[in-house]
Amino acid sequence: MPPPKMPPRGRILIVDDEANARAALAEILHDEGYTAETAADGFKALGKLTELDPDVVLTDLKMPGLDGLALMEKGHAACPATMFVVMTAFGSIGNAVEAVKRGAENYVTKPLDTEVLLAVVARAVEKSRLVRENLSLRARLRDRNVFDHIVGDGPRMRELLELVAQVAPSRASVLITGESGTGKELIAGAIHKASPRSRAPLVRLNCAALAEGLLESELFGHERGAFTGAIARRDGRFQQAHGGTLFLDEVSEIPQATQVKLLRFLQERSFERVGGNETMRVDVRILAATNRDLRALVDAGRFREDLFYRLNVVSVEIPPLRDRRTDVPTLAAFFLKRYAEENGKAIDGFDEDALEQLENHPWPGNVRELENAIERAVVLCDEPRIGRSHLPVGVAPRPGFEGTPEVPGASLRDLERWAILKTLEGCAGSTSKAAAVLGISTRKIQYKLHEYGAPGGEPGPEDET
Ligand SMILES: Nc1ncnc2c1ncn2[C@@H]1O[C@H](COP(=O)(O)OP(=O)(O)OP(=O)(O)O)[C@@H](O)[C@H]1O
Numbered sequence: 001m002p003p004p005k006m007p008p009r010g011r012i013l014i015v016d017d018e019a020n021a022r023a024a025l026a027e028i029l030h031d032e033g034y035t036a037e038t039a040a041d042g043f044k045a046l047g048k049l050t051e052l053d054p055d056v057v058l059t060d061l062k063m064p065g066l067d068g069l070a071l072m073e074k075g076h077a078a079c080p081a082t083m084f085v086v087m088t089a090f091g092s093i094g095n096a097v098e099a100v101k102r103g104a105e106n107y108v109t110k111p112l113d114t115e116v117l118l119a120v121v122a123r124a125v126e127k128s129r130l131v132r133e134n135l136s137l138r139a140r141l142r143d144r145n146v147f148d149h150i151v152g153d154g155p156r157m158r159e160l161l162e163l164v165a166q167v168a169p170s171r172a173s174v175l176i177t178g179e180s181g182t183g184k185e186l187i188a189g190a191i192h193k194a195s196p197r198s199r200a201p202l203v204r205l206n207c208a209a210l211a212e213g214l215l216e217s218e219l220f221g222h223e224r225g226a227f228t229g230a231i232a233r234r235d236g237r238f239q240q241a242h243g244g245t246l247f248l249d250e251v252s253e254i255p256q257a258t259q260v261k262l263l264r265f266l267q268e269r270s271f272e273r274v275g276g277n278e279t280m281r282v283d284v285r286i287l288a289a290t291n292r293d294l295r296a297l298v299d300a301g302r303f304r305e306d307l308f309y310r311l312n313v314v315s316v317e318i319p320p321l322r323d324r325r326t327d328v329p330t331l332a333a334f335f336l337k338r339y340a341e342e343n344g345k346a347i348d349g350f351d352e353d354a355l356e357q358l359e360n361h362p363w364p365g366n367v368r369e370l371e372n373a374i375e376r377a378v379v380l381c382d383e384p385r386i387g388r389s390h391l392p393v394g395v396a397p398r399p400g401f402e403g404t405p406e407v408p409g410a411s412l413r414d415l416e417r418w419a420i421l422k423t424l425e426g427c428a429g430s431t432s433k434a435a436a437v438l439g440i441s442t443r444k445i446q447y448k449l450h451e452y453g454a455p456g457g458e459p460g461p462e463d464e465t
């Protein structure tokens with residue numbers, strides 16, 4: 001009873017050196033709506049593999065010539081989405097276990113139990129489809145250059161971009177965390193672009209920028225007369241983002257009352273305009289970002305726990321630049337190219353001194369600070385290479401410290417660093433003495449030292465920075 005006209009349920013390649021076994025299996029699978037091809041040994045199977053790209057290879061283990069295991073090993077490389085199910089004689093399960101260890105998706109024992117066989121094949125086909133979708137998605141992402149403008153060669157960024165590619169296709173809410181300037185907005189943009197929503201808008205709202213009442217009406221819209229000044233009905237960002245993505249930046253700043261409404265949207269996908277009672281439904285994916293420790297705000301009762309979980313279905317943590325120093329030269333080269341082109345300058349690199357400065361600087365302002373430093377250097381530089389003198393004052397002094405920061409000219413951050421390091425020097429390196437002199441906690445000094453990349457610094461709690 002093959003369902004006529006239905007697309008095949010999957011492509012199966014049967015490999016067995018016994019002709020009768022092959023034919024019987026092919027018939028069973030064909031009756032179930034699969035396309036079934038056969039091969040009499042490993043070598044022949046390998047030949048058919050690339051041409052067929054089957055979802056599942058159902059293979060005997062012991063065959064003359066190329067055996068099942070060898071076929072699997074070679075086959076994996078040629079067809080990464082193909083699942084291998086091995087057939088083994090009852091009583092030699094050991095072989096099957098070995099095969100699974102080496103990458104087989106599953107095994108069935110001979111004599112075959114048709115029910116079991118069909119269940120195993122159906123699952124393997126399903127798995128193959130998933131792998132295929134995933135592979136094609138990544139290929140599409142590569143084709144569409146979604147990540148082209150994101151530098152991420154180091155292992156931590158590569159892992160992060162992998163995660164981004166994985167979560168992009170779904171509607172799952174993503175919470176992006178990281179210090180200021182680490183690239184949260186950039187990542188939010190990439191998630192949207194890599195998603196099936198990329199043709200619809202990505203609407204951004206900075207939750208810290210609006211007063212309480214305004215934020216709510218900005219998000220959800222309002223009816224005419226909802227409040228003083230509401231002279232006409234207005235749609236909110238949710239409606240603007242319909243079919244697309246809403247990026248809530250600085251999400252920690254959402255006031256409690258608005259948190260409730262946002263939670264309701266995430267639970268029911270519906271809301272009402274401010275001052276209205278018509279229930280609106282939109283299809284919007286939420287991305288949120290914060291540079292604060294949202295978990296700690298939950299613990300402190302400042303942020304709703306239920307909302308936290310709804311926003312944080314997937315969490316993407318962008319590490320600070322000082323924790324991925326190998327990215328610094330790559331990012332520097334990337335920005336150099338960008339700004340040299342933009343400014344029409346032929347600068348082709350950094351001299352050793354400048355590079356050393358870049359590599360030693362702790363980059364408290366993360367990628368943004370680096371980008372600004374390079375842009376400034378490009379503007380100042382009239383030589384073929386950027387030197388140390390082109391880098392901003394903040395970047396030039398090294399943790400060991402030479403010289404006094406210029407006033408005016410130095411940033412408060414430089415002055416603070418100078419004060420801390422100088423005091424520490426005067427206290428013969430004792431962080432507790434220096435802390436007492438400066439009137440701050442020892443942990444804060446240690447945290448700062450860690451930030452400067454200086455020796456003796458231990459990471460301190462964030463709330464003390
Ligand atoms: N991996 C990266 N590759 C290329 N450019 C980057 C990367 N990370 C950040 N940038 C650039 O650094 C700048 C700051 O990034 P972004 O605005 O996304 O940071 P942010 O985390 O949102 O900061 P804030 O918390 O201050 O809002 C942007 O110009 C962005 O394009």
Ligand SMILES: [Mg+2]
Nearest residue numbers: 184185249289
């Ligand atoms: Mg931002």
